[in-house]
Amino acid sequence: MMNTHSSEHPIVPREKLDFGLDGDIPRFWLDNDPFKSRFFDAMSTFFPEGERFFISCVRDFRDQIDDPKLLAEVKDFTRQEGQHGIVHRQFNDRVKAQGVDVDRIERLTVFLLFKVLRVYLPKKATLALTAAFEHMTALMAHGFEAAKVMDKADPRIRAMYTWHAIEEVEHKAVAFDVMQKVAKVGYVRRVFALILATIGFPIGTFLVVNHMLQADGFGLFKRLGLMAKGLWWLYKPGGLYMPILGHFMAYFKPGFHPWQTGQMDGYAVWLETFNRTGDPIAAGDASIRSH
Template sequence: MAFQSDKQHPIVPREKLDFGLNDSIPKYWFGGDPFRTRFFDAMSLIFPPGEKFFMVTVRDFRDQVTDPKLLQDIKDFNRQEAQHSMVHNQYNDLLRKQGMPVDELIAWLDNLLFTKYRSRFSRQYTLAITGALEHLTALGAHAMFDERDILGDAHPNVRAMYAWHAIEEVEHKGVAYDVMVDYAKVGYFRRVAALVHATFMFPWVIFKFANRMLKADGFSFWQRVKLNVKGLHWVLKPGGFLAPTHKHYIKYYKPGYHPWQEVDQPGYEEWLAGFNRRQDPVEASESIRSALLAH
């Protein structure tokens, strides 16, 4: 049954949070860099349909679940995912005001996930896709929270939105996995195949969306090529954005792997302490940075 760890973080739905996602946020909020900004903006567009997909694929097997703790975890997982969608939709409204093709891109992803994937693949495999994507999104904490201060040039309100999202992904990272293994009976090879699939699909969609937005910004084809070359270097170079995630990513390929075997979650305790002071997610985000920069 579900993996138990005394270091497992409780799933705490945090609702009615105010990130100050308003017109005070500049168009290129990530250090004035169009690529880095649209790279993260693409993730904000992906999350609402993606999280709806996560909830639906878990719901496919919820009626089979008998473990009371897992049933409560599924409920809290759904509440967290619903809040993520709500907050990212608030931010996506800002993108609409900038003239970004928000509805076009979300409709495209809805069609991919709910029409193509749900008609082409088994319910077990679509849940395995969810398990893989949950693994990839939980890796965000490792990319964002270390001494490199990778989001140091980002607007604090947007930085806080991604910090909160990453922290909550850490809290519920084992839920879809437990349903997948214990109730959908997804075996090793299907689980690994889904991660390979997600490893290509997820960045492909991010770059597709980012470049569509850069085009809407008025950048020419060759300008976008230059932005992407520079941006890819930032993402993939030694010490770049994804550098801390590789050793955690490959653990998913181990037979017998479970997400809660890994309990070292950078920034989690600092964020929680900051949030518990005044229930302010921006203050919580800055608590992580203060702790890291003090080292």
């Protein structure tokens, strides 16, 4: 088993980054493909309120943390997630201008997360959901990098998602460590939360994708065709999700820890380029070229 001390994987909040989101970005910015582009756009609509939910669920246990290192990691986790929400809200404003009802999507997200889950579930359960979603975002960061999903993306959006992925992996153990070490969440609750997240998140995403494609002017049968082709791209043997199935299933091991899966392959190149240039777009491009 790998050493799981997160001090070997520093969490670095990076603020006020310029991704050029006010530029002339194509509507179908990923491989000129409506489904692929809208799949990531749909996930983006959930991020601002989703990140706020994650921060709230981890903060529920902040006063019980007596480990200074973990407490510092929670602070940096909060800052990173806060920046993700800010940047994705900027991006979502572009999507809203394209005729997508982003405001309604966010209202429904707030209702589910803050009016239902945060009200009716115990704090341990919402923390377990947070750790489950953090596992899902980290494994997608690993898997989508390996599959070179962003190779044919607009450089500005590629930079945004690469930065987001880098930081998700940097802090991927924080919610998990609070859940295990502080909240003392049991195995059954931990894995049940992942099952719920695995069912709920794709359903919500595909409903939003359908709405976006409708806003793009595609009729019912054309949307069905695009969705079928897109689902095959995601779930076919050798597609995006099958190669990361083992990473996903590792969460069900009783002794699992997020750092057993290591860091992203392009992390060192991204970090060196960003630290040298301060340019997230250059760092995103360098990371793509490195693998």
